[in-house]
Amino acid sequence: MTYNQTKRLLLVDDDDSIRWVLNELLMDLGHQVIQTNTANQAIEYLTQQTFDLVLSDIRMSGKSGMELLDYCQKNHPALPVLIMTAHSDLESAVNAYQSGAFEYLPKPFDLDEVSAVVQRALQPKHQETNEQSIPSPQNKFSIIGESPAMQDLYRAIGRLSNSHVTVLLHGESGTGKELVANALHQHSPRQQAPFIALNMAAIPKDLIESELFGHEKGAFTGATSRYFGRFEQANNGTLFLDEIGDMPLDTQTRLLRVLSEGAFYRIGSSQPTKVDVRIIAATHQNLLNKVKQGKFREDLYHRLNVIPLHLPPLRERIDDITILAHYFLEKIANEINEPQKSLSDASINLMQNYHWPGNVRQLENVCRWLSVMANSQLIMPLDLPAELQSPDTPSTNIVKWQNLLTNKLINDFQKGDQETFIKAQEEVEQVIIKAALEISLGKKAEASKILGWGRNTLTRKLKSE
Numbered sequence: 001m002t003y004n005q006t007k008r009l010l011l012v013d014d015d016d017s018i019r020w021v022l023n024e025l026l027m028d029l030g031h032q033v034i035q036t037n038t039a040n041q042a043i044e045y046l047t048q049q050t051f052d053l054v055l056s057d058i059r060m061s062g063k064s065g066m067e068l069l070d071y072c073q074k075n076h077p078a079l080p081v082l083i084m085t086a087h088s089d090l091e092s093a094v095n096a097y098q099s100g101a102f103e104y105l106p107k108p109f110d111l112d113e114v115s116a117v118v119q120r121a122l123q124p125k126h127q128e129t130n131e132q133s134i135p136s137p138q139n140k141f142s143i144i145g146e147s148p149a150m151q152d153l154y155r156a157i158g159r160l161s162n163s164h165v166t167v168l169l170h171g172e173s174g175t176g177k178e179l180v181a182n183a184l185h186q187h188s189p190r191q192q193a194p195f196i197a198l199n200m201a202a203i204p205k206d207l208i209e210s211e212l213f214g215h216e217k218g219a220f221t222g223a224t225s226r227y228f229g230r231f232e233q234a235n236n237g238t239l240f241l242d243e244i245g246d247m248p249l250d251t252q253t254r255l256l257r258v259l260s261e262g263a264f265y266r267i268g269s270s271q272p273t274k275v276d277v278r279i280i281a282a283t284h285q286n287l288l289n290k291v292k293q294g295k296f297r298e299d300l301y302h303r304l305n306v307i308p309l310h311l312p313p314l315r316e317r318i319d320d321i322t323i324l325a326h327y328f329l330e331k332i333a334n335e336i337n338e339p340q341k342s343l344s345d346a347s348i349n350l351m352q353n354y355h356w357p358g359n360v361r362q363l364e365n366v367c368r369w370l371s372v373m374a375n376s377q378l379i380m381p382l383d384l385p386a387e388l389q390s391p392d393t394p395s396t397n398i399v400k401w402q403n404l405l406t407n408k409l410i411n412d413f414q415k416g417d418q419e420t421f422i423k424a425q426e427e428v429e430q431v432i433i434k435a436a437l438e439i440s441l442g443k444k445a446e447a448s449k450i451l452g453w454g455r456n457t458l459t460r461k462l463k464s465e
Helices: 016-028 039-048 065-075 090-098 111-121 148-159 177-186 205-213 249-261 287-292 298-304 318-336 345-353 359-373 401-414 420-439 444-451 455-463
Strands: 008-012 032-036 053-057 081-085 103-106 167-170 195-199 238-242 263-265 272-274 278-283 307-310
Touching: 008 016, 008 039, 016 032, 016 111, 032 039, 039 053, 039 065, 053 065, 053 111, 065 081, 065 090, 081 111, 090 103, 090 148, 103 111, 103 148, 148 177, 148 307, 167 177, 177 195, 177 238, 177 278, 205 249, 249 263, 249 298, 287 298, 318 345, 318 359, 345 401, 401 420, 420 444, 420 455, 444 455
Parallel strands: 008 032, 008 053, 053 081, 081 103, 167 278, 167 307, 195 238, 238 278
Antiparallel strands: 263 272
């Protein structure tokens, strides 16, 4: 996309290389770019000149990018500001959106994405009236990770922070669906009201309606008093319905009516009860398949699937395993009042190559087991549970061959193979020699040049094969 009119952009970042790359990109898009490495200088520019867009880092010497954003909101409310940071987490993402940022871009970012965001920010009438800013919640939730998949999740929560909209969370067991639901609640206008969670799979079918909608005294055998169900408990707040795919069809019908009318009847009551509840639902199942099978109401599916959010499995965010494991080991050490244990590089490699069917919950359990069972403070590969020790563990990731080789060498050496490093060196040499000869069509002189060896060295190594 090209622009009919050149725009004036203010670029603020203390990283010279980032500024250079973004300056080249923005100039290629046809814009005039003014650069600075401090927010203080940026504010001076803003008092003297007119800009159409500001792109700012957060952490800089002097004033921060968030202080620059605050200045822009107070003095230039129509000026869009893109916040960039290499230190991204849920709180900073939400804070940026709630403070009025047009967009939040975690580093390293994709230049095509930056280009698309700049295009959107510069479109006429991009501004929408912001709802009143909400104070940042005091409660912190342990949603941890810096991988691209988690950055997308943080940004989604940030965008939804001023919203009451219904959200449907998709994710495997153990990916943290309730944590995300709680974070959505705590970063919403309903944060001062209750957050109530109910797992559909954990309640007997004959008790689900009572749990959801409550009952009057004497409504059925055992109903010795009036019971306020989860909808009433969550009034003005958020009701999290986990494993919504396990809800019986007749209860789905009642739920749909509540979502449509905002009212329901307690079991045994003839008077409707009105409620104002935000619904966040979650499932590990494919609800569309259940709709096709007639096991889930299509109208309810569309009512719940207003904003779908995907929670990535741990195998899709292996770069987060190190910081997650460190967090759990520290947390568990504090719980059991013992010194915190740490993971060796080889142990981390093995954990990153494992496929984690139980996701983050399984990782936490492994860290709990290691905190109690590992003999030393530094956790080595042989300290890990047996299922994590094999480098041949199936994984859907493309695993680096260097990690696999490292794990194999360490495992073999610890199991008593004292010559494993010598044998591996010889085997690797033969592999690269074979590749060089294939490329050179068997010409040893050319293969020697490819390998950076003398021809005599290649001949000697071939004879020793």
